[in-house]
Amino acid sequence: MTTSRPTGSRASADRLARLLNLVPYLLARPGVEIAQAAADLGTTARQLREDLELLWVCGLPGYGPGDLIDMAFDGDRVTITYDAGIDRPLRLTPDEALALVVALRMLAETPGLANRDAVERALAKIEDAAGESAGAPVAVRLPGDTARLDRLRSAAQSGRAVRITYYTAARDETTDRVVDPIRVLMIGGRGYLEAWCRRAEAVRLFRADRVDALVELDQPAAVPPQAGRHELREAAFQPTPDLPSVVLRVGRCGRWITEYYPCEDVQVEPNGEWLVTMRVTDLAWARRFVLGLGPDVTVVAPAQLVAQVHAAASAALAAYAVPGGAPAADLSASG
Structure with a gap:
């Protein structure tokens, strides 16, 4: 199947x-x-x-x-x-009014919100109409680095270039680069800066919580006319045919990855295991990903990734060995 x-x-x-x-x-x-x-x-x-x-x-x-x-x-x-009464004036019970107020307060706290003024105006009207029902001491605070997102949004609005220190999880490296901000986005509950990266000479999405340092420059942002924008989706990573394809054999406890990562194909084998095909940014990321999943996932292809995972797992096991060949567990038991 x-x-x-x-x-x-x-x-x-x-x-x-x-x-x-x-x-x-x-x-x-x-x-x-x-x-x-x-x-x-x-x-x-x-x-x-x-x-x-x-x-x-x-x-x-x-x-x-x-x-x-x-x-x-x-x-x-x-x-x-x-129309299920949608054309009739809306009347809220006290509980409904409070739930709506809390939801709007949460929305107003969302970093990168484009129409914050409209949300705040709607919130003010509902609070005024609800009276004491909406006056419950409910404080809404969302997780995340709001201050950093605000700085990124300010740079995008001011039209100035930005120097950032950025951690790239796919390659497990930190780099310094100058970018020309385009806009701040919220995708899948996370904040991103969409910008022209002068190092990559392409439009890139930078996750806000991976920006370790940020300095606004005096020079204006220079986004090339041919630079396109990302299509807004719930997931920032969109696999393309040019990316490496990997095939994993997944046990019952590892099936959750098919819900969290884009998969090209999922086949159910007779023994109940799943054969999952997915695209990845590069094999270095895939190696760390598979190692983190433990025994519930086995690499089937490509052969290069199989060799990399085997070498990394062997090196990890060797690190637990005690000089002389005795495993650390045996040494502690005998002591």
Whole structure:
């Protein structure tokens, strides 16, 4: 059996915004063509169809017939036949108001948030309407280096080049480089600086928590006109066919990696083990990755990675040996 794993979708916040805009748009335009709706809403027809599929399971508590949003399709045209009361003024119970206030406070604390003013205005309105119900002493603080993200965002907004000291996990090395900031992104709950790297001569994503030092330079940022931007996804790493491919045999306790890492192919073998094919940035990263997984994962290919893992594991075992050949455990037991 072969199972495909998705490489990720757009951020949940972006999709929520699309869904909130989609229902009133469709209510005002019954029978609109999907292609026209996608163009008006700034998305693709495929993404719009996926959003419409999600709307089928959205609605009022109870989530049974008569509670969920309903639609009718006529070829490539769509009409909302039941809006689940979305056109009525929203009335919140005290518990609902407090939950919404806490969620908005958390959103306002999110580093790299582009529309912070809009969130704060909405929060102020709800707090005012909810009165004492929203006055509970709830303090929201998100983990992460907010100050560093704020400095990166400030550099991107000021249009100045930045010298950073950056740790590259894929190669396990720290480098100094000058970059020209483009924007700060939040992907998969982490902050990233998207910038033109003068060393690599390409656009790169730099994870904020791996920036060890940051100095704004007096020179202006010089992003080449041909520099493209990354497509916003839930995962920063997007495998491409030019990257090395590795094949791993994974036991039951190691299956979680297929949920956290993009996989090209997953085959279930007769003995219950999984044969997983995935792309990696380089084999040095793959070697450290496999060694960290322990006995639950075995490298099948490529042969170069098999040899590297075997050599590293043998060296680690040799480090535990005591001079004279006796294992450390035996020596301590006899002492």
